[in-house]
Amino acid sequence: MEYIIITFESTNFAIQAEAALKNSDVNVQIIPTPREITLSCGISILTSEENLSKIDKLVNEGKIRIKEVYRYIKDDVKKLERLRP
Amino acid sequence: MKKIDCRGLACPKPVIMTKKELDNINSGEIEVLVDNEGARENLSKLAQNYGYEYRVLEDVEGIHVIIKKLEKCNTTDLKDNGNIVIVITSDTLGHGDDVLGRTLMKSYVYSLTEVEEKPKTIIFINAGVKLTTEGSDVLESLKVLEQHGVEILSCGTCLNFYNLSDKLKVGTVSNMYTIVEKMHRATNTIKI
CATH class of the missing domain: 3.30.110.40 (TusA-like domain)
Structure with a gap:
């Protein structure tokens, strides 16, 4: 399975983004940021690739502030790949 | 090397x-x-x-x-024999800000799906039943846990109190006798 992970500069940005995305009917899940990305206790958003355009739109409208975007492949072996920046 | x-x-x-x-x-x-x-x-x-x-x-x-x-085999096999019971007594994790608490709870439940060592049972009590019923943000994670053989129990009294009896979306209804037995049989009970 392939997912998208979005990271944030702060916990508050993550919480705001979750609310804004849900308001726009984007299916997202709050997850702890994987240790491979940061060893600190952070919150990220897990979603699927098809939602990226909607997320970009909210970013461009200044409604949410994101830090990085990763592709997360979860099969027998988990793999993370940074897409942006 | x-x-x-x-x-x-x-x-x-x-x-x-x-x-x-x-x-x-x-x-x-x-x-x-x-x-x-x-x-x-x-x-x-x-x-x-x-x-x-x-x-x-x-x-x-x-x-x-x-x-x-x-x-790997030697350590994880031993751990699998443990009987971990998690008791979730609220829809927030920790005391302080409720918005943060709800976010942390989502993060916590998702983490349970990712770790190899799964609990045997998760019991939801008091406002914890808001997590197993309609509108909960952790239903997907709980369903994943159920597929992995984790038993999901919600306190019937609590469902009734919050008018959620017909809104249960994952696991089964349980009563206090069963809840007490599950906790006593556990090798480790974790209260959240």
Whole structure:
């Protein structure tokens, strides 16, 4: 399975983004940021690739502030790949 | 033995690179060359966290941290025999801000799906039943746990109190006798 992970500069940005995305009917899940990305206790958003355009739109409208975007492949072996920046 | 040169790399790069290499092998040794105490410390912690043996050598090149990954079966098999029961008594995690508490709870439940060592039972009590019923943000995670054989129980009294009896979306209804028995039989009960 392939997912998208979005990271944030702060916990508050993550919480705001979750609310804004849900308001726009984007299916997202709050997850702890994987240790491979940061060893600190952070919150990220897990979603699927098809939602990226909607997320970009909210970013461009200044409604949410994101830090990085990763592709997360979860099969027998988990793999993370940074897409942006 | 695989060698990685992490000299000149800023934290947490050496740890990330080492973790990646360790994930790629079933067992064996990896030698990481670093140039500062912080990196050495972080790599030692990484090895300890995963229960891997490690040793450190210093020479003119820098600090060599050699981590030995052993085959998994021995430790995880033992742990699987544990009977962990988690009791979730609220829809927030910790005391303080409720918005943060709800976010932390989502993060916590998702983490349960990702860790290898799963609880045997998760019991939802009081406002905890808001997590197993319609409108909950953790239903997907709870369904994943159920598929992995984790028993999901919601307190019937609580469902009734919150008018959620017909809104249960995952697991089954339970009563206090069963809840008490589950807790007493557990080798470890974790109250959230």
